[in-house]
Amino acid sequence: MQIVSENACFGGVQGVYTHTSEACGCDMTFGLFMPEEAKDGPVPVLWYLSGLTCTHENAMAKAGAQGWAAEQGIALIFPDTSPRGDDVADDDAYDLGKGAGFYVNATQAPWAPHFRMWDYIAEELPALATSEFAIDPERQAITGHSMGGHGALTLAMNLPGRYKSVSAFAPISHPTTGDWGRKQLSAYLGDDEAAWAPHDATLMMREAGFAGPVLTDTGTNDQFIDLLKPEALAEAVNARRQQAILRLQPGYDHSYFFVSTFMEDHVTFHAEALYAG
């Protein structure tokens, strides 16, 4: 692992690091905010998964999360959204290939060798982060935006016990039925839709639910709301009687101005779960 940069930030350190990823078969870069409290021992961590077109950098620079994480003594980890490099397959569309890993392990050519973002986020990066930094593996929570909200929700429900809480900003909530989902799941996973089901938050909510609190925010003016399908997740949450707070925020859109507005609420929400026991 190599240090790309480390900047003092809200009493802690905002770092950027690269490492050779076995899961993705390429070098990967991630951002990590460590609060001042990490000097005294392991701290809880909140994962932030980003959306289409993003790298590790967008949320780190624009989501305004570090101040609230510093207040709570929580680390933040900002992974990239896909494998990178000249020998990694790509597509001309913004929503397939680089910047659009969708948090799955691809099984189909040309994506299969590198596009293994599920294993990267679920296994490799947590192992690296908890061994290299003062992060408590027993106190993890997860959030994300858009495609990253999809990733946060599906990881949380597929890995029971891993995360104390899950939240999402404008998550892609039912990808097996929409244009943000069918295209990518068929490209990465093939045409057998049975393989898609673990990667659909609504289907996972129907099947499994989450043993902890759930929070989502979506703007009523989100320009992509028809692709996000918050109503499908709401129906599944209600049918299951899942502990959850599902909010529609008047006038907000899909941008980081929306994300930063509600970041304090999300960090506070996760802090309550991370420090409860």
Add this chain to the structure above:
Amino acid sequence: MQIVSENACFGGVQGVYTHTSEACGCDMTFGLFMPEEAKDGPVPVLWYLSGLTCTHENAMAKAGAQGWAAEQGIALIFPDTSPRGDDVADDDAYDLGKGAGFYVNATQAPWAPHFRMWDYIAEELPALATSEFAIDPERQAITGHSMGGHGALTLAMNLPGRYKSVSAFAPISHPTTGDWGRKQLSAYLGDDEAAWAPHDATLMMREAGFAGPVLTDTGTNDQFIDLLKPEALAEAVNARRQQAILRLQPGYDHSYFFVSTFMEDHVTFHAEALYAG
């Protein structure tokens, strides 16, 4: 004036607007955050002047100021740092020409026709903003980062009564004596250093001071600190017995991670002055 974008943000609106600037002889773009309170009448405004290479966009996206401004009911205005367009002179260096207007009215070729950022910030943009938006011209304050801190301090001391308070993040504090200053002031204003003096915060502090509170933050690990010369401003502030808080922040550098860390303090500082009377 045309709307480029408007996004809901912390209960208010983060807008981006373009207009034809008479001062700069080109189209100019600025960001403006209006808090919810502006629906009920004019609100105070805090100017944020950006540093070298920036546009209106950097601070708007990365400084984390809107949440604190919303809490205080204050508007934020984010101007660009130079004239723009194909017929505007430029230089290969990052620190001269486009993105490096230095908040002066150039008198020298090839800069003179467009590089009139002083008039733009001091006269044209405030007139536009207070006529088009619910901003109270009697309650203005100003801050900035690096070159923008230089701009904030020099505007504040040259325009007595205009701003209730002035602050700066890592300001270029004594440009007539350093490489961030002599090069640009000589290019824009010519070799007669008498014309430079109003554009040097340390010289202005010696000559005039500021009839209100002053706050500056500079990181002890700022990689440009030898160019910033905070010690020169400190000496002038102390000699004058100027009301001021001059802080050196341990471990912080020149980045927006530094700026965002102390943004709450700066907005609170200005709010106290803007609402005091």
